[in-house]
Amino acid sequence: MSPTDAELLRRSKRDPDAFVAVYDRWAADVQAWLAARCGDAVVATDLTAETFAQALRHAGRFRDETDGSAGPWLFGIASNLLHRYWRRQKVDVSARRKLGMRLTPWVEDHAEEVAERLAVEGAGRLLHAALNRLPPEQREAIALRVLEGLGYDEIALRLAVSEQAARSRVSRGLKSLRTEMEGRV
Template structure:
């Protein structure tokens, strides 16, 4: 099933669909957060909050772009909220009656190993993208730059950059799904 189908099913109460969505994107979200916070435990907490919030808002998800971009947007918002508050907010987990996550050293080692393997795989997949898509995806997703700034650098319109990012992310998702 596609991400859009999984989220639609999750919104209807299909826990297995959300579990599949979680398994598909957990390493990406955790890696994204792990690179942005000092403590691994904080990254785990933020990832849990991200997926809890995604589950609560699955019914409001609109498939006007890659679901992974929507999910990373939630992760970014959770990170920014935690920075503003000086702590990770656990409201979504409490609302879902989820227990706090206990992280063992072996879990952290496994995540680091999986993130390293995933980084190598992602680098290989990025190398397969056409140059203009790769540059747009890296600038927008990795460097988190604004579309207007990327457009000025690439000498094209914001709409062209948005299309390149969207097509690049879709190609990456398709290739990842084919390899898993």
């Protein structure tokens, strides 16, 4: 009789092959579940990898509540990662809209797309110049929020300020950018 997931996870700290067995049992199901929910095979693959990376890192936290199966635990990790992915996507799309940036990837080899890209690149240069004119604390807060997709709590920690100060810096910076960019693009 083969060992349960719970037994394998207990052994995984001293026997890496034990975790490989858990991975082999569950990876395809986790990836299919993620792909069905996010609709993107590449994202599902990345999230599956992160699911198992977290499971390996936290194998000692596993509590056997389902007769030795790690399935509910793994799907819980995958679900949390998927929610975090969607949250970051929402932040990214919102920030791109506020900054007037393109929301969809570039389509190559189309004349109108090239013309649009050149226009956007021109706006990008204006935006870059406008960003450089912002006070450094606002510029850094915007970079953490928009480019790195961090939450305000994480920005506050990185900048050693309160969460309200982090929100204020991002808000003021975006307002300044929007005001400066209006009429120029």
